[in-house]
Amino acid sequence: MELGLSLGEPDAGRAGLELGLGLGVGDAGRGEDGGRGSGAAGAGARWWAAPVAEPEPAVRLSLLSSLGLQWPPASSDCGGRSSEAPARGFDVNRAPSSAAASASAFAALEDEEEEDPGAGALSSSSPNDSAGSFPLDLGRRARAEGAAARAGGERSSSRASDEDEGASAARKKLRLSKEQSAFLEESFKEHSTLNPETSTYCIATSFLTDVGEPKQKAALAKQLNLRPRQVEVWFQNRRARTKLKQTEVDCEYLKRCCEALTEENRRLHKEIAELRALKSAPPFYMHLPATTLSMCPSCERVASNPTSAASTSAPASSAPPGTAASVTTANSNSVAAAPARGEPLPSSFAALFAATRSFPLGSQPRPPAPASNCL
DNA sequence: CGCGACGGACCTTTTACGTCA
DNA sequence: TGTGACGTAAAAGGTCCGTCG
DSSP, rough: EEEEEESSSSTSSSSOOOEEEEEEOOOSTTTTSSSSHHHHHHHHHHHOOOOOOSSOOHHHHHHHHTTOSSSSSSTTTOOOOTOOSOOOOOOTTTTOHHHHHHHHHHHHHHHHHHHOOTSSSSSOOTTTTSSTTTTTSSSSHHHHHHHHHHHHHOSTTTTGGGGGOOSSSSOOOOOOOOOHHHHHHHHHHHSSSSSOBHHHHHHHHSTTTSSSSSSSHHHHHHHOOOOOHHHHHHHHHHHHHHHHHHHHHHHHHHHHHHHHHEEEEHHHHHHHHHHHHHHHHHHHHTSOGGGGGGTTTTTEEEEEHHHHHHHHHHHHHSOOTGGGGGGGGGHHHHHHHHTTTTTTTSSSSGGGGOOOOSOOTTTHHHHHHHHTTOO
């Protein structure tokens, strides 16, 4: 998707300002993170990359900033490998205190299951009856399922892990307990994807060293008494939700961007029309050199060139306030009308643009104009 | 070194279930 | 009590990448 805003003249002779918001949609993330694509980042990070053929004009960023808008939105919390791993306190690759505490709890759980592997498997119909402290008791059903998964042995394929339960069996949806969701959420904050490598967290805590599959997925599944497939599905769904939310945020931001740029475009068109009207004024204005005008970079007022202004300052000094010399762009339409010969005329364009430009974008605060460089 | 098979991880879409107003 | 909206677990199909023979 490409939002294009053309500012200025359509003809090639004039310098038109082409604004584009490159919005990559699709399989954008692949290849950028050196591995498989992070689709969540694909919608967000791709916008940064803006992989268009032509080099990105600097005006894009500067204009966005000049519009008082930041990109990406500050609320951007996009998952994905390229943008993931914000500085959080929780690190699954380290041993948090709670996890360390849970290690011993898990050991106790293991002992309990070894004594009675099927304990309580059918005693509860609700998957949410996780009464008790996490993770020692994450719900009997979940525990039973975890035990069943371990009893059946880990499949090399995560998809196959469910096949042993019988494909004909009705798909039973279970609700993860709050504790399980919270723990998975913490893991997701750290890494939106499951780390296939050996988890240093597991090694550090060494409570899963005998698992034989020291991966994050297996570790989480083991700790939460879920099947690895469940952990995998949860992460997939969580990434999808994150991406969806991020897409909504980005869409809203782009909408505001488009509105702001449209307004800026309208304003610039108006200025162009006013300048054209001035250009078609009597020849008196025409022999003013173009270098007469200069823009104050700090306050964006148009100032007259000192040398040029000096040569033309004499008539200006004779122009009293309230005459055409003090007219600003606010009423430049009236200025555009050719003054009758003999009327006092402005000495330069500087007076015409002496007033501070009005920016319709209310979100953009303007710094106060330094008095030294301004008219 | 190039190539195809394979496994693993991920993404997107869809389905189905549980909850709640 | 029935119902629709919503959240979410789960599955299916596809893609990509690394590994191996």
